[in-house]
Amino acid sequence: MSNDIGEKTRAEAFMLPAEHPIQLIDENGAVQSAANSSGEPYTMPDDQELLAAYEKLVAGRRVNDQAGALVRQGKLAVYPSSHGQEACQVAAAVVLSKQDWLFPTYRDTVAVMSRGVNPVEVLTLLRGTWHAGYNPYEFNVATQATPLATQLLHAVGVAHAAKLKGEDTVVLAMCGDGATSEGDFHEALNFAAVFHVPVVFFVQNNEYAISVPLKNQSVAPSLAHKAVGYGMPGERVDGNDLAALLSVLGHAVDRARAGGGPFLVEAHTYRMQAHTNADDATRYRTDEEVQKWVSRDPVSRMQTYLSARNMFDDDAVAAIAASAEDIASALRDGMNSEPEVDPEDLFRYVYSKPTPQLQEQAAMLREEISRENSGA
Amino acid sequence: MSNDIGEKTRAEAFMLPAEHPIQLIDENGAVQSAANSSGEPYTMPDDQELLAAYEKLVAGRRVNDQAGALVRQGKLAVYPSSHGQEACQVAAAVVLSKQDWLFPTYRDTVAVMSRGVNPVEVLTLLRGTWHAGYNPYEFNVATQATPLATQLLHAVGVAHAAKLKGEDTVVLAMCGDGATSEGDFHEALNFAAVFHVPVVFFVQNNEYAISVPLKNQSVAPSLAHKAVGYGMPGERVDGNDLAALLSVLGHAVDRARAGGGPFLVEAHTYRMQAHTNADDATRYRTDEEVQKWVSRDPVSRMQTYLSARNMFDDDAVAAIAASAEDIASALRDGMNSEPEVDPEDLFRYVYSKPTPQLQEQAAMLREEISRENSGA
């Protein structure tokens, strides 16, 4: 070819996902081997690591169930459960180091708690006492994002600042399959690639965005195929396989930390329950379809694997269950206590110093309340 | 592999661009052969087709130069020239049939006029007498978009409506390399792919977005590599090679018309002049860099080729020049005539029927003007 136009073409093989989603432990708990598109194998995490993560998996499942019960009892307004997606939730948290940041969404309660945040605080948003219940700086966990995909840009900004400051910080940012359609998803991935910042984008493809199935969301070969369009690697992983998730996300985090830039991981999983308790999933999917995913359950799969490796005795199983039960019970207690809300909080934090207008409005409300209290 | 997760993976070879940008006539006017990633060759347009397009190329160059002169004379407020990009401009118009739609940007004056719109009308926006000067329905040419990438979604909508109505309409939507970073670019390509509508997205990658070079815009292997992330084919083409453009865009249009869905074409070209006359290009690029592109000029290249094919005699060359001169002269006349503006127009078109509020405001202005006119 005589032209030198388009010098930018580069081999993109390493950016394309492997032919199949990475799986290290299959539905029957059997070991599989898997490699990326460049042929580099993904390694199985060691047993101790898996056992520690498994504990969080069990706790996560328990909290999902408990939150569902609290909704039915009217203690929680609404709960978007990650039942079935707990492997993703746990992996997202445990691959990070202390100085790293996690950017979760509304569905990622279990990821947030797996990073250390008290579940009672996590559920503040859904309980309705305030918009966020934990201090993002305590565990480096951003508030749970509701406006879809917007948080991915914040993640890029945190990573960019860390890079400028010379900090050793990786950011893991989560979103759903539906959120990949938003413009902010595009802008976030492009900014991350252009500024070469350490962000791992982690898409939990659970096949639905509320009622809309993936095929109405994207007709790309896979969501991970979007990565090449930004110049970053994309990989797909079995989202119900905790081992594969730890391996792939761990690799992405290590690579980012070493200065390799951003990475896109798509996990294939399934939302086993309705979008939230307010949703009616029978309107858009069959029970048959849901059943297909029961055998792929991330918790039982890991249990089978660890049992086969003799990582459990009955005591260990009981201890793990008991510890999950403690967390659930603390959550129940927290939610059963009368929530405290202070009307003055409405005006307190809008600005560093309330404007004269807000001071007036606060005074008006104060007076109103004191009149009410005095029975006037 | 034992897992059946991620059944969506499909071979994506046909979606990835060919290794090199498609070129059919090189810088020296010599014929090249080129094929897409699936090995299907792109065919050279026939001589008559090229000759007809060449006439438009010459006219386009002349109008670019004339508009520049009008700016210097103060007859035009501002002009973003497509000097150097005329092959893209002409090809975008001539690959379309009458019932098709063109969605141009501010820089695409030559494309709009190549589709039949009077250049005087095209320049209304830049002259400042109104926001748009031609009737979009007359030649199926949308207004020239200023807010970047927004028009790509309108293009999808026009195509979607055409599909629902069973019309045989293809839409070609243009944007620049910079515009590919906007969220609307992402949403447009995804919507087009999911709804499988006949839109050809045509990115003129002219290496700059005002002062920002491509490398600060994207680090993808190429912009055409974005296509696979939406599940559509992407192709790169030498944007200064009219023949290649006609072949590749023509193929994309045919494919879309036949129900094949959307297509992304990236043309490698160069903005030979400053962003607009208001810009100072010396602040961000060297003269050397610009000079490198002189020899790649789309007009002289096509002239060399057609001469070698004996498609010209001196009379033909003179006739083509004269016809371009006529267009330039009509443009000068149009721009030299006193522009007519009617203050009542301010209120006339905001709603189908002016609101009472606008009627009041119009009356106020009318009174003001009549007082002024009566010298009060």
Next chain:
Amino acid sequence: MTAVTETAAPATTTLTFAKALTAALGDAMEADKSVVMFGEDVGPLGGVFRITDGLTKRFGEERCFDTPLAEAGIMGMAVGMAMNGMRPVVEMQFDAFAYPAFEQVVSHVAKMANRTKGQVRLPMVIRIPYAGGIGGVEHHCDSSESYYVHTPGLTVVAPSTVADAYTMLREAIELNDPVVFLEPKKLYWSKEQVDLEALRAKFDGGEPDDDASIGRAVIAREGTDATLIAYGPSVPTAIAAAEAAAEEGRSLQVIDIRSIVPFDDETVTNAVRKTGRAVVIAEASGFASVASEIVARVQERCFHSLAAPVLRVTGFDIPYPAPKLEHWHLPSVDRILDAVDDLQWED
């Protein structure tokens, strides 16, 4: 004879606000096949508020369909479809989720007709479930009307009654201009007795209606002492306040603005001149809002009839509060009555 008696009898049924909207959409789609409905979850699910319930089944996937999850995409595609002969109705799932489409709305939806001197008109409707009072989490209760009404080129309406829900949505779909159609979420489940057939009959002619609701305010309750001016979710609150005031011997008139743009100065001005006192009520934060505009217009036009400044009861200038605190934020009957008390009564 029997037949005549039957048709003559008032054929009223009890209908919710939500079902009136569903009926309006169905009737409009039946009447004109260029009407298409799309957005997030509006297909098989029928929308998160079930406003589009049954439409996909009835009209097919091509006429009522789900889109990928991208609001600018929805809005921009609607612009193109409207350019090419369709009458798109789009649903933004919640008020705050319309913001990603803001550029499309302000820079294109609102400006296209003017830009092309009326050659390209965009007959489209943007349905937005809006405002609060439903215990929604953050981003699900914004009152975003001020952003739209300040944008010339948009028609902006906010019905408060079941009958208006039906009629104004049909009118909005028939209008050749883009309409932002604000649906007060907390009224979705409110019920009224309406004669749906009579409402439908207005749209049989095909002729533009002379007494269109868009552009007209209505007096929702007569009264003589002061005027309460409200729209959308605040209208029932204003009426409740007027009822409470009546018990204390004060006669309050209530105006339901319902069409914010165009604004019905005539009805509002006449009403306030009559009473000489007015309170404007709206859920949105007050600063630079529709309420500010109404106050400004009223004092400009009724200055010499006013016995007291025109007061406002609005949401505070704070982000919409979490569910357990929203009752402090929203205009309440008590707060409206307090404002009325402040209208410098001489007696």
Next chain:
Amino acid sequence: MTAVTETAAPATTTLTFAKALTAALGDAMEADKSVVMFGEDVGPLGGVFRITDGLTKRFGEERCFDTPLAEAGIMGMAVGMAMNGMRPVVEMQFDAFAYPAFEQVVSHVAKMANRTKGQVRLPMVIRIPYAGGIGGVEHHCDSSESYYVHTPGLTVVAPSTVADAYTMLREAIELNDPVVFLEPKKLYWSKEQVDLEALRAKFDGGEPDDDASIGRAVIAREGTDATLIAYGPSVPTAIAAAEAAAEEGRSLQVIDIRSIVPFDDETVTNAVRKTGRAVVIAEASGFASVASEIVARVQERCFHSLAAPVLRVTGFDIPYPAPKLEHWHLPSVDRILDAVDDLQWED
């Protein structure tokens, strides 16, 4: 002795509004290395208005840099950087090109501090070259302030003088809250004599300033008969109107609001009470705008001092016109004087 005389002499220089902004950015970046500047074309080019001219050269590509062309991206990245210890200043190239970032601004920039009960504050500045009068083509002349001021959580300022351009930008950067900093395009090339060193000196202490400009309106011209209330690009027009009126024997006071949020009710209220008459001037379309708000506040607070309704001179309720028609749209001296004439003078 010589030295003393020299420092005592007023060290004024002639500076444009644009250069004052450049100086403020440079000084802020010098003073605090967490201040970073980014946006479209703000690097080597220095911005299309050259406000960031020289900053990349002076502070390096890491401190002043170009981004990919995506405004939501710029805004969202700024949010994250502010969360992580930086003080980002972003430039939106033109008013209408900030709209793609609207969701980020409304749903995050404005709400983050409140959402987290003050734990995450966003010390960021959004610079927007705004408003018209420069013959710009469509989308280059929007007056978008009403969208921002209606959004609780944002501080919104619009300086009109060269000295305020410097001071308020420095204050905005030092503030721990997000600030929308509106730069009237048509004033970029206006010149004034300023004592830059004196302006700089205010920022040496590091202590928060008691007489901050943000939050304070100023009386730009004294007068006794009526008050003109303006901000940003309309202030010079208001002053010109006052000058013209003076020749006709009418004494007009001019208030430069400059800080829209927080709003300085005290200065405005005192001024209007003194004159009893007022006209509010703004370029933006009037409907549900900052002008509406000022009228509403003034009539609420000064009702009994008012001899006439508070009038408005604003842009029409139309999309911003093409260059050759903009002069009809913009508030002019004549139109202001007409409004003043309409203030029901008894004599």
